[in-house]
Amino acid sequence: MSVPGRTAAGLGRSGFSLGVRFVLLAIVCVALMMLDQRQQHLQRVRQALSVVVYPVRVLVDLPFRAWQSASVNLTERSALIAENEQLKRERLETEFRLQHLAALETENERLRQLLDSTERVGLRALVAEILSVDLNPYRQRFDLNRGASDGVFVGQALLDAQGIVGKIVRVDAFTAEAVLITDADTAVPVSVNRNGLRTIAVGTGDSARLRLPYLTNSADIKTGDLLVSSGLGGVFPAGYPVGRVVAVNLQPEQSFSEVIAEPASALDRDREVLLVWNDEKVPGDSKVKPAAGSAVAPTGVKVAEAR
Amino acid sequence: MARSGGWVVPAISLMLTLVLGVLPLPDAIEAARPDWMAVVLIYWSLMAPRKFSLLTAFWMGLAIDTLSGALLGQNALALLTVVYLADKFHLRFRVFPVSQLAITVFVLLFLYEFILFWIDGIVGRNVPFAERWVPPFTGTLVWVALVYVFNRGQRQAQARL
Numbered sequence: 001m002s003v004p005g006r007t008a009a010g011l012g013r014s015g016f017s018l019g020v021r022f023v024l025l026a027i028v029c030v031a032l033m034m035l036d037q038r039q040q041h042l043q044r045v046r047q048a049l050s051v052v053v054y055p056v057r058v059l060v061d062l063p064f065r066a067w068q069s070a071s072v073n074l075t076e077r078s079a080l081i082a083e084n085e086q087l088k089r090e091r092l093e094t095e096f097r098l099q100h101l102a103a104l105e106t107e108n109e110r111l112r113q114l115l116d117s118t119e120r121v122g123l124r125a126l127v128a129e130i131l132s133v134d135l136n137p138y139r140q141r142f143d144l145n146r147g148a149s150d151g152v153f154v155g156q157a158l159l160d161a162q163g164i165v166g167k168i169v170r171v172d173a174f175t176a177e178a179v180l181i182t183d184a185d186t187a188v189p190v191s192v193n194r195n196g197l198r199t200i201a202v203g204t205g206d207s208a209r210l211r212l213p214y215l216t217n218s219a220d221i222k223t224g225d226l227l228v229s230s231g232l233g234g235v236f237p238a239g240y241p242v243g244r245v246v247a248v249n250l251q252p253e254q255s256f257s258e259v260i261a262e263p264a265s266a267l268d269r270d271r272e273v274l275l276v277w278n279d280e281k282v283p284g285d286s287k288v289k290p291a292a293g294s295a296v297a298p299t300g301v302k303v304a305e306a307r
Numbered sequence: 308m309a310r311s312g313g314w315v316v317p318a319i320s321l322m323l324t325l326v327l328g329v330l331p332l333p334d335a336i337e338a339a340r341p342d343w344m345a346v347v348l349i350y351w352s353l354m355a356p357r358k359f360s361l362l363t364a365f366w367m368g369l370a371i372d373t374l375s376g377a378l379l380g381q382n383a384l385a386l387l388t389v390v391y392l393a394d395k396f397h398l399r400f401r402v403f404p405v406s407q408l409a410i411t412v413f414v415l416l417f418l419y420e421f422i423l424f425w426i427d428g429i430v431g432r433n434v435p436f437a438e439r440w441v442p443p444f445t446g447t448l449v450w451v452a453l454v455y456v457f458n459r460g461q462r463q464a465q466a467r468l
Contacts, residue, residue, distance in 0.1 A: 056322070
């Protein structure tokens with residue numbers, strides 16, 4: 001075993017002393033952070049770096065993927081049959097509800113025309129898988145296996161089968177980073193489904209809790225109320241479940257009450273989410289058509305818009 | 308372990324460290340995840356100084372920033388600082404018994420977390436500080452384990468110097 005350090009104590013390979021090299025690199029770091037804070041400047045650098053570290057992501061995801069495929073392969077025949085049965089039943093139920101929905105949609109459309117209000121825009125969706133990469137535990141973020149090559153854009157909304165999940169905050173070539181609605185920096189404009197009361201749901205950093213900090217003590221809200229997205233702000237599509245109120249603590253000494261909600265979607269259990277395109281907002285329409293088949297048919301006729 | 312020609316072992320260890328740093332954990336122990344890269348780089352700086360230059364710390368920090376979606380340069384600056392300190396004072400640290408070294412490592416890891424937290428604060432990201440002392444603690448335990456597994460022989464050799 002040699003005695004490292006003694007011979008090279010003063011000078012490094014580059015000829016600068018340790019202190020000088022530290023200061024130089026630290027300045028580079030600070031410069032990078034200042035540039036990165038102003039988003040667009042470092043988009044290229046970030047994309048290049050993210051291609052470099054892509055193998056690490058794949059390596060991390062590998063055991064989970066292997067486990068998944070193994071569990072699929074090793075499941076017993078009877079279990080598969082049972083699952084198949086259950087899925088068929090569920091499909092029947094869902095289709096039944098859909099029939100009803102189609103009728104309601106037409107009726108809604110007709111009523112809206114009568115009222116001469118703008119119609120709702122149709123949505124298109126694309127399934128994306130969550131990469132098993134854990135990001136900072138203090139920030140509720142994750143990576144998806146879809147990126148700019150699929151037409152994903154910053155600010156795009158994410159849904160799952162139960163409701164709103166989050167939105168895209170960064171897009172790389174093949175991956176995208178999303179932030180959950182429960183991230184402490186995120187807020188979702190919501191309305192109470194029962195009475196249409198509009199407010200804002202704010203993340204807490206805990207994936208099982210949302211806060212509604214802007215409701216006065218006299219606001220008409222109670223435990224069990226369903227919160228749906230109001231569509232204000234233009235990021236999240238309107239009318240999808242966001243959460244359910246689990247606690248209303250009136251605070252007589254303050255003007256606002258403390259209302260806690262539980263997210264509707266399975267934020268910490270999802271493996272797949274839906275990327276949603278708001279048809280009006282598709283940039284460069286022809287280029288970013290998501291894969292057919294997974295697309296949700298746009299609804300309605302463009303009548304009211306023509307005014 | 309510290310042969311100047313051997314780069315395969317360090318390269319693989321760095322790669323594994325990167326993977327460990329982003330491996331998903333159950334929510335219960337998520338907050339206790341040690342800062343693997345900081346632990347490993349401090350370990351190398353104290354045991355085999357100049358094995359990894361500051362430049363390595365810089366690039367690894369950028370890799371972590373990219374992987375974890377942090378501000379570009381945030382982890383890089385924090386890593387750079389602790390590796391610089393470990394490198395700078397390694398001669399002084401090397402005469403410490405393991406128990407005192409462990410405390411030093413804890414302080415370095417805490418500094419690492421603090422720099423991250425500080426930068427988060429400056430750019431206005433909303434993160435709690437309450438649980439931030441846990442990763443340095445678990446990190447120190449990992450470091451002690453590393454020392455006991457890999458460095459028996461080396462510490463004995465050192466004692467004879």
